[in-house]
Amino acid sequence: MKKDQIFEIYIDAITAFEAGLVSASQYLLEDTLALAEKYYSETLVYHHCHISILENLAKVYIFIKNHEIALEILHRARKIDPTNMRILYKLFMFHTQTLPDEKLALKIYLIASDLYNSSSIFDINNEIYKLFCNKGELIKNKRKSYLMIEENSQVTEIKPQNLVKQLPIEILAEIFKKLDSSTLINLLLVCKHWRTTILGSPQIVGMFNFKKGLTYKSLVAYLRLFDQRIYTSEIIIDQLTLISNKDSLEFDTFKLLLSSKLQTRTLTYKISNDFQNQLTKMIKLSKSHLFNNIENLNFLISSKSTALGVLPAFLQFTTNLRKLSIKLENINSRNITPIIFRNKVTLKKLEELEIQCKTFDYISKTKLHLFLDMPNLQSLVIDTISFSIIDSFLSNVKELKSLKILRYPIRELINVFDLDENCKRITEKFSKLEKLEFSNNDYHGGNYSITEEMSNRIEFKSLKTLSFQKTFVNTKELTYFLECSQNQLENLFIEGRPSLRYEVNGVEHSISNPTFSLKRIIETIPHIKSIKLCDNKINPRIFSSMMFEIATLSKHYHLKYFEIAGEVSDVQTYTILFLSIKDKLSIDHLRLSGRPNEQLKLFIDIAIANGDVKRVDFSRL
Numbered sequence: 001m002k003k004d005q006i007f008e009i010y011i012d013a014i015t016a017f018e019a020g021l022v023s024a025s026q027y028l029l030e031d032t033l034a035l036a037e038k039y040y041s042e043t044l045v046y047h048h049c050h051i052s053i054l055e056n057l058a059k060v061y062i063f064i065k066n067h068e069i070a071l072e073i074l075h076r077a078r079k080i081d082p083t084n085m086r087i088l089y090k091l092f093m094f095h096t097q098t099l100p101d102e103k104l105a106l107k108i109y110l111i112a113s114d115l116y117n118s119s120s121i122f123d124i125n126n127e128i129y130k131l132f133c134n135k136g137e138l139i140k141n142k143r144k145s146y147l148m149i150e151e152n153s154q155v156t157e158i159k160p161q162n163l164v165k166q167l168p169i170e171i172l173a174e175i176f177k178k179l180d181s182s183t184l185i186n187l188l189l190v191c192k193h194w195r196t197t198i199l200g201s202p203q204i205v206g207m208f209n210f211k212k213g214l215t216y217k218s219l220v221a222y223l224r225l226f227d228q229r230i231y232t233s234e235i236i237i238d239q240l241t242l243i244s245n246k247d248s249l250e251f252d253t254f255k256l257l258l259s260s261k262l263q264t265r266t267l268t269y270k271i272s273n274d275f276q277n278q279l280t281k282m283i284k285l286s287k288s289h290l291f292n293n294i295e296n297l298n299f300l301i302s303s304k305s306t307a308l309g310v311l312p313a314f315l316q317f318t319t320n321l322r323k324l325s326i327k328l329e330n331i332n333s334r335n336i337t338p339i340i341f342r343n344k345v346t347l348k349k350l351e352e353l354e355i356q357c358k359t360f361d362y363i364s365k366t367k368l369h370l371f372l373d374m375p376n377l378q379s380l381v382i383d384t385i386s387f388s389i390i391d392s393f394l395s396n397v398k399e400l401k402s403l404k405i406l407r408y409p410i411r412e413l414i415n416v417f418d419l420d421e422n423c424k425r426i427t428e429k430f431s432k433l434e435k436l437e438f439s440n441n442d443y444h445g446g447n448y449s450i451t452e453e454m455s456n457r458i459e460f461k462s463l464k465t466l467s468f469q470k471t472f473v474n475t476k477e478l479t480y481f482l483e484c485s486q487n488q489l490e491n492l493f494i495e496g497r498p499s500l501r502y503e504v505n506g507v508e509h510s511i512s513n514p515t516f517s518l519k520r521i522i523e524t525i526p527h528i529k530s531i532k533l534c535d536n537k538i539n540p541r542i543f544s545s546m547m548f549e550i551a552t553l554s555k556h557y558h559l560k561y562f563e564i565a566g567e568v569s570d571v572q573t574y575t576i577l578f579l580s581i582k583d584k585l586s587i588d589h590l591r592l593s594g595r596p597n598e599q600l601k602l603f604i605d606i607a608i609a610n611g612d613v614k615r616v617d618f619s620r621l
Contacts, residue, residue, distance in 0.1 A: 006035050010049050014056060020609035022063060023602055029057040051077045055090060064605065065615070067099055085128045088112045092132050102139050109136030213243040213270070216253040223260055233261035236293050240264040244271045255282060261289050266296040269314075280313040291317035298325045308339060308366070315345045323352040341371035350374045353393070354381040356406065369393050383407055387416045394429060403430075404437040410477045417458045427458045434464045436481075441471040460485035470496030475514045486525045491561075495534035502542045503549075519549040522557050522585070530561035534593075538566025540573045551580040558586045565593035565619065571600045578603045581612050590616045 013028035033054065036047045054077035061070035071094060077087045088108055095105035109132065116129045223232060240262075242254065267290075297318060301308055308326065315321070324347070353374060355363065363369055363384055369392040379402040382390055387408070394400060405413070416422055463485040468478075478500065482489070494500070503515035522528060538546075543566065568574070574592060581587065590613045596604065607613045 006032055006039060006047050006053075007049055009035070010053055010056075013053075017056070017060060020606075022060060022605045022609055026057070026060045026064075029053060029060060033057060046080060051080055051084060051087065054080075055087065058090065062094070062098055064608075067094075070094070070098070083115055085112060085115065088115070089128050089132055092136070096132075096135065096139075106136070106139050109139065112136070213241045214253060214257065216256065219253060219256055219260070223256075231261075233263075233289060235262055237262060237264040239266045239268070241268040241270065251278065251282070254279070258282065258290055263289055263293045265293055266298070267291075267294050268298040268300065269310075270300040271302075279310045283310075283313040283317075293320055294318045295320055295322045296325075297321055297323070299327065301326070301328045302330050311339060312341050312345065312371075315347065318347075319349070321347055321350050323354075324350060325352075325354040326356070327354075328357045339366045339368055339371070341367075344371050344373055346373040346375075348376060350377055352379040352381075353377060356381070356383045358383065363389050378402065380404070381406070385409065385412070387413065397429075399432040400430065401432055402435040402437075403433060404435075404439060405441065406439050408438070408441055410438065410441055410471065410473050414477060414480055423458050427461075430458070430463075431461050433460055434462050435467070436460065436463055436465070436485075437467040437469065438471045438473070439469040441468075441473075458484055460488075462488055464488055465491040465493070467491075467493040468496070468498060469493070472497060472499055474499045475501045475516050478516070479514055482521070482525065488527060489525050490527050491530040492521065492525075492528065493530075493532040495532060495565075498535050500535060500537070502537070502545070504542055504545050517549060518546050519553060522550075522559075523554060529559060531559060532561070532563040534563065534565040536566055538564070538568060540568055542566070543568045543573055544576050547576045547580040550577075550585055553584045556584060556586070558588075560588045561591070562587045562589070563591035563619075565591075568593065571597060571603075574600055575603055578607045578612065581607075582610065586611060587613045588615065589613075592616070592618050594618055 009028055009032045013025050013032060016028060017025035032049075036050045036053055039045075039047045040050070054073050058070040058073040058077070061067070061073065071091075074087060074091050074094065078084065078091065081087065088111065092105055092108045092112070095101045095108060112129055112132070113136070242257075291314065297314065299308060299311065308328070311326075353372075355368070357363065363382075364386060369389050372393065373396055374393070375396050375398055377394070377397045377400060380390075380393060380400060381404040382393065383406040384390065385408055390403075390405070417426060457480075466481055466485060466489060473494070478494070478498075482492075500516040501514070503517060518531070518533075521531065543564070546564075577592075596618060604613070604616045608616070
């Protein structure tokens, strides 16, 4: 083998990469690497291009987003020459930019720093070292305060005996959140030198959660563990779950919890029977601090709807409540009775309300919407087929930003919007709405149809996201919402069971019977950034028709996200997509359905090299 043969192929590979032929460059570099390794096995001397070949091959794999192989190749290069400053720099950049990991980046920087300080030879390595010196020092200074790195240490080393004493409470909290309860208890038993510091910190004690629900035994053990060190009234547990079965609620457990003066930020109440009288009386008599710091309150009710009768007692003390979630399952609509509120409850800090009941008339029968005043509500998720209930919940809301409606038929909702007395008022009420979602709205609502010219049309002045999930929505209904919100709309998501009409051979677009058109959406909605269309009716013919439309766009457009899925997975059909978007549409993140083969991967590489797309991945419909 000629020694220069390796160099010549290496130069060809570099030239191919610079010309945008990424796949060709990859194949040439891999062939050259095989020749270089053969050269080493024959001569026991590394070819002078060996490390450069590895370095550039890693560069190619980073470009095609295969980061694991790229990192492995860089480590192979470093193994050949541990003092190579250029490879250290490449590793440093990998851990700061490609897959950010400050700890690993800092480790590489410290090794390079020691190498630089111990070297008496001034060469190109010194100039390379200076390239990442500033950023390395910034990371070092940033992490030194809580990683306890010694100035003269060659590696980033944490001293266990100093961990709890020197780490900020916020960092410890994040560490403990990742551990389960048994691991946390073992932590106390094994690491005795940490014990005093942990037990003396109410913030850290709050990390010790009851993952599987609260029992009398676990609560007693918890209180015995901590009450000798700090006042339990100072402890705010992150998450707490109360569970009752069909036979009984552990009243001793609940009584002990109320008397312990423990507090929590998130309380989840799972109950399948009605204990509202006992619980309400117990809560009122205890005057407990348990609810003072609750920010998230979740009710999971099954079997007995009257179990939610305890809600007024809970809300009486939850002055800091920010999110209220109520989910009911297996409820018999015949047994639904009103929830007894003595007075209207004002929740000044409540920002999110979620009610999922799977029973059409639950909210109207319980009268829940008549007793909750939420002036600062920003997000509402509601399961109802009555707009008057939605209207009632929002009666005093100042700036609703997100609305998700479950099961409400789209046609009936548009009918409500079209009423003279509603149009102006709803436009004003939804003036700050940024996100509108429909989910599981598959009830068709009779024979109502949209007229060609709606007498009234509301306006979503701030709407940025419009989403239909598993929702029966036809093209005319979709067009109505797009026309109401097109000035500010940025994201359009359609997935599940739409009833869209597509323009293919024999199907024509008209005002009275419109067809869905990606081209019209891209051209007529000025701020559109993301489009998601998942419909199993999209076959290769419909897909091709859409792509041919894209090829006729009047000018170049840009999308941050574009996903299209259907009964399409063949390479030939997707080839049309990449040919159609060239010079017409650039996409940051493209998501397709199916699995790519080598031919399709080649088209993707070319599209990335041309700047048509930045990232492509695949999913199943």
